[in-house]
Amino acid sequence: MTAAAPTREPDAAASGRRPLRPARVVLHLFLGAVAVGWLFPILWAVLTSLRSYEYTAANGYVSLGGWTLDNYVTAWRTAEFGKHFLNSVYITVPAVLLTLFLASCVAFVIARFSWKLNIVLLGLFTAANLLPQQALLIPLFRLFTEVPLPPFMSDSELLYDSYWGLILVNVAFQCGFCVFVLSNYMKALPHELYEAAMVDGASVWRQYWQVTMPLCRPALAALATLEVTWIYNEFFWATVLMRTGDKFPVTSSLNNLRGEFFTDNNLVSAGSVLVAIPTLVIFFLLQKQFVRGLTLGASKG
Amino acid sequence: MSDLPLIQADPAVSSPAATTRKGGRGRGSRLLSRTDRVVIALMVLVPLLLVVGLVWFPALATVALSGTNWDGIGPIGEIEWVGGRNYSDVINIYPPFVPAVQNNLLWLAALFVVATPFGMFLAVLLDKEIRGSRFYQTALYLPVVLSLALIGFVWQLIYSRDQGLLNAALGTSTDWYGDPDVNIWAVLVAAGWRHVGYIMLLYLAGLKGVDPSLREAAAVDGASEATTFFKVVFPVLRPINIIVLVVTVIESLRAFDLVWVVNKGRNGLELISALVTQNVVGEASRIGFGSALATLMLAVSLVFITVYLATVMRENRK
Numbered sequence: 001m002t003a004a005a006p007t008r009e010p011d012a013a014a015s016g017r018r019p020l021r022p023a024r025v026v027l028h029l030f031l032g033a034v035a036v037g038w039l040f041p042i043l044w045a046v047l048t049s050l051r052s053y054e055y056t057a058a059n060g061y062v063s064l065g066g067w068t069l070d071n072y073v074t075a076w077r078t079a080e081f082g083k084h085f086l087n088s089v090y091i092t093v094p095a096v097l098l099t100l101f102l103a104s105c106v107a108f109v110i111a112r113f114s115w116k117l118n119i120v121l122l123g124l125f126t127a128a129n130l131l132p133q134q135a136l137l138i139p140l141f142r143l144f145t146e147v148p149l150p151p152f153m154s155d156s157e158l159l160y161d162s163y164w165g166l167i168l169v170n171v172a173f174q175c176g177f178c179v180f181v182l183s184n185y186m187k188a189l190p191h192e193l194y195e196a197a198m199v200d201g202a203s204v205w206r207q208y209w210q211v212t213m214p215l216c217r218p219a220l221a222a223l224a225t226l227e228v229t230w231i232y233n234e235f236f237w238a239t240v241l242m243r244t245g246d247k248f249p250v251t252s253s254l255n256n257l258r259g260e261f262f263t264d265n266n267l268v269s270a271g272s273v274l275v276a277i278p279t280l281v282i283f284f285l286l287q288k289q290f291v292r293g294l295t296l297g298a299s300k301g
Numbered sequence: 302m303s304d305l306p307l308i309q310a311d312p313a314v315s316s317p318a319a320t321t322r323k324g325g326r327g328r329g330s331r332l333l334s335r336t337d338r339v340v341i342a343l344m345v346l347v348p349l350l351l352v353v354g355l356v357w358f359p360a361l362a363t364v365a366l367s368g369t370n371w372d373g374i375g376p377i378g379e380i381e382w383v384g385g386r387n388y389s390d391v392i393n394i395y396p397p398f399v400p401a402v403q404n405n406l407l408w409l410a411a412l413f414v415v416a417t418p419f420g421m422f423l424a425v426l427l428d429k430e431i432r433g434s435r436f437y438q439t440a441l442y443l444p445v446v447l448s449l450a451l452i453g454f455v456w457q458l459i460y461s462r463d464q465g466l467l468n469a470a471l472g473t474s475t476d477w478y479g480d481p482d483v484n485i486w487a488v489l490v491a492a493g494w495r496h497v498g499y500i501m502l503l504y505l506a507g508l509k510g511v512d513p514s515l516r517e518a519a520a521v522d523g524a525s526e527a528t529t530f531f532k533v534v535f536p537v538l539r540p541i542n543i544i545v546l547v548v549t550v551i552e553s554l555r556a557f558d559l560v561w562v563v564n565k566g567r568n569g570l571e572l573i574s575a576l577v578t579q580n581v582v583g584e585a586s587r588i589g590f591g592s593a594l595a596t597l598m599l600a601v602s603l604v605f606i607t608v609y610l611a612t613v614m615r616e617n618r619k
Binding site for chain 1: 333334336337340341344345347348349351352353354355356357358359360362363366423426427429431432433434436437439440441442443444446447448449450451454455456457458459461464465466469470494497498499502503505506547551554555557558561562573574575577578581582588591592595596598599602603605606607609610613614
């Protein structure tokens, strides 16, 4: 793994042409060791998940052999992962789309018009993303058990224990981050665009939907990547605002799996790997977007 | 809202093109038709309603409830005010409170004193753009994409008493997650493991934004690499430093998922967030009590959120 890095052909990197100095070797050794150390827990989980419980129980985990895929089959069946993945999709996809839509609306108004209240608006949204969720649980829990939903929307007939409730709560908490990033991004767009649009008699809605949004594609892509990961990984609301096991998204259903297989770490690890796969796939395919999303939030993009 | 005093003192953020503002109502608003005004109002009010309804209203309600003896079940009309009794009860007759505060502070200290400097150090090393730096970066922030609940499970494979790697390697038989003397440290290692990658990413972005001519000037003056970093680069990173500080404080205060999947925040893993949750969804539904704890959390976080907002807004005006 690490040996592959220094032996690669010199690439165009600034330092790639110089011969390796001793200091460089030490640096590579150090970074390589850290990287391997950081990957280790994940690799260990993958390794454990590929081995039969009987073999590791007999020979200990620090051994080789007993390779099998049975843990995945068992975990998938017993924990009904297919169903829970679908639940995660039902919650994550609408929540991300709604978050991006609502956040971009607010961001557009903040960036396009300079009213005195903009700063308050931006503060209200951004701060909402940083508040500790657990501190808001008590009134929210009560609110969710009071708000009725028609039966076709949720069989609990309440916001509590329904996909809708989880979608709304995720949108409310995630909007802030997106408003912050998008408003900064939109402020950087040249103002002449809007002047031209005004001359053409474009309405505010058209200025938003047909002028601004297409230009924000890079930021929207980065945010979508980040939000899919965050909402998919969301654990707290999915635990406290859901009651019916069948409706649990993947993150909270894993907790049940662990309760059932408390003694079988091989199954727990297979379940963990299954849960991690979607986020890892997103991360490796869209690494640039992911990183850009995080750094956009920390600085001016 | 009165939570953002620092912000309201600032003039509205203006983009370069907004130099021709006319009073409070600015650019283009004179030319808006009625439809446009309705559209703008809707674009702001719908999201605002959601955020106020599901975030700010519960926040205020939490503060209000912390002064009552409500049991969470009875009708809202029967609530009695008890003033500061919940707070004094929390401090005096609630055994998990002190360990929870200690653990939260420990969490903050571990992330701030160990994970954050380490992440920054790695960012400085990776900023040199050596070969393979892409691989090193990826390895370091891979944990950031995993959910904290999942991280709890992944580390269980290392910590578990009978099947864990750590005991097999050390020849011990410690129950790393179950022993109240060590489990907080075990969990902190897992939390730090994730935090380092996140901090590294933030600093790497900050370092990329440092004007190269600063370093060149320092190099011409014969400053060593370390001197250059501490005397030249680090001061320039001030906004990132503040953001990292706030992120770390908020993360420490919000820490929840990890301890909840281990043992629901009991037996050595008490955290304020877990105590609040226990008091609401647990068997003992002591709402006033939980609200008092929650209000303390809100108060601490709002202080830091205000600092954060002031920093980023000032940054954006440059």
